[in-house]
Amino acid sequence: MTKQLQDKIINWGIIGLGNIANKFVQDLLTIKGAQLYAVASRSKEKANAFASKYHAIKAYDSYETLVSDSNIDAVYIATPHAFHKENTLLCLEHGIAVLCEKPFAMNAEEVNTMIFKAKEKNVLLMEALWTYFLPHYQYVLQILSKKIYGNVLKLEADFGFYREFDDASRVFDKSIGGGSLLDIGIYPIFAALSTLGIPKDIQANATFFDNGADSSCSVVFDYNNNVTAHLKSTFLEKTPTEAVFHCEKGIIKINNGFFGPTTVTIISNNKEETIDFNYKKIGYNYEILHFNNLLREGKTESNMMTFEFSKQLIKLLDDVRRSIKLEY
Structure with missing residues (x-):
């Protein structure tokens, strides 16, 4: 890792500003070498309120505008499950690293598409299943x-x-x-x-x-x-x-x-x-630190939350859904 990358402040963007994003950002704000740079919601009012509460530098009323901001290094996706694929692909197309909240997507086909795009663009992508890192x-x-x-x-x-x-x-x-x-x-x-x-x-x-x-x-x-x-x-x-x-x-x-x-x-x-274990924070800080390190090291896949593991996890969820006859 070069000193330049080691010292770089990672500018985070957040897409989807619900309950889990509020928890995530509280831990993000405690991490040295990272900052909340931009947030986006389909509602300008909601974006402004979130940005004001957590002192984000930018607030956008569309995800497309956020990913067009060249200052953003990483995006945390916290939208409902059904939108994970399209939101992830949007970020990856713009060369932005993605930490996407679990479940990675709705089914194995969507997850495979996301991983294929990340490899094609040579951009870091990881499923945010915080438990693994605790x-x-x-x-x-x-x-x-x-x-x-x-x-x-x-x-x-x-x-x-x-x-x-x-x-x-x-x-x-x-x-x-x-x-x-x-x-x-x-x-x-x-x-x-x-x-x-x-x-x-x-x-x-x-x-x-x-x-x-x-x-x-x-x-x-x-x-x-x-x-x-x-x-x-x-x-x-x-x-x-x-x-x-x-x-x-x-x-x-x-x-x-x-x-x-x-x-x-x-x-x-x-x-x-x-x-x-004397936890002092909400617990999202561990996956954020891991992701920041991957980004600084120029990695495009986590050595803990691997693509293969995410594929296995979504396949098991698909298998259970088939067994209980649940279709989306």
């Missing part, structure tokens, strides 16, 4: 890979909260990818893929709202040697939202809110230990 999750991955407590026999992972159905809410709008599977079910499925790999068999069932969006989804992944992953997402009830790895010589439990900053409890030999 210290507690990396800690658990390390323990499991070293088999300190033996092999995993069973994984139980869930993500559930109660949300009253609202036709006007993005979360329930099937046409833009709303429903439990893509919105929150991706996290338990990610937990299985990142620790156990690709299953040999998938069984799934779901319940649906009247508009066709899935209200809950239960999935079982079968692996070799009778290893299973029991995964659940739901908008119908509050669940523990834990990831529990039952191993040969103990239990490793990622506690409440396993997908975000939390603690890890290890139960073995009749002893229980909880490790606190």
Whole structure:
């Protein structure tokens, strides 16, 4: 890495200014060598309000105008799922690096198109699945890979909260990818893929709202040697939202809110230990720092959140959708 790149302040743009963008930018503002340069919304009023709140230099009322700004180095895409592909392609066409919120896109075909364009343009692209980069999750991955407590026999992972159905809410709008599977079910499925790999068999069932969006989804992944992953997402009830790895010589439990900053409890030999990772921020800073480093090093693909992993993840989501007969 040259000193010039090392010292360069990375100018970030944000497309889509909803709840997750608000959280993302709060962490972005704490990172040395990066700044919030521009934000864009289809509403000029919303763009101005967001820019004013977080002291962005520019506010645009169209995504096209934002990507035409040659000062922008990277864009974080936080629009609804159904728009990820078109927003990503727009940025890549202008040679701008993209950190696109999960799920990467609506299906494997769209993800493949995005990755093809990134390779064609030789521009950095990464799926923003923040959990992968969190210290507690990396800690658990390390323990499991070293088999300190033996092999995993069973994984139980869930993500559930109660949300009253609202036709006007993005979360329930099937046409833009709303429903439990893509919105929150991706996290338990990610937990299985990142620790156990690709299953040999998938069984799934779901319940649906009247508009066709899935209200809950239960999935079982079968692996070799009778290893299973029991995964659940739901908008119908509050669940523990834990990831529990039952191993040969103990239990490793990622506690409440396993997908975000939390603690890890290890139960073995009749002893229980909880490790606190002393998180001080929301948690998006870890993926931002990783992405900034990739950009400074001239990389076009993450060595952690690889294209292959994103392809495997969206394929599993597609397979589950087919199993529960969910079509967008």
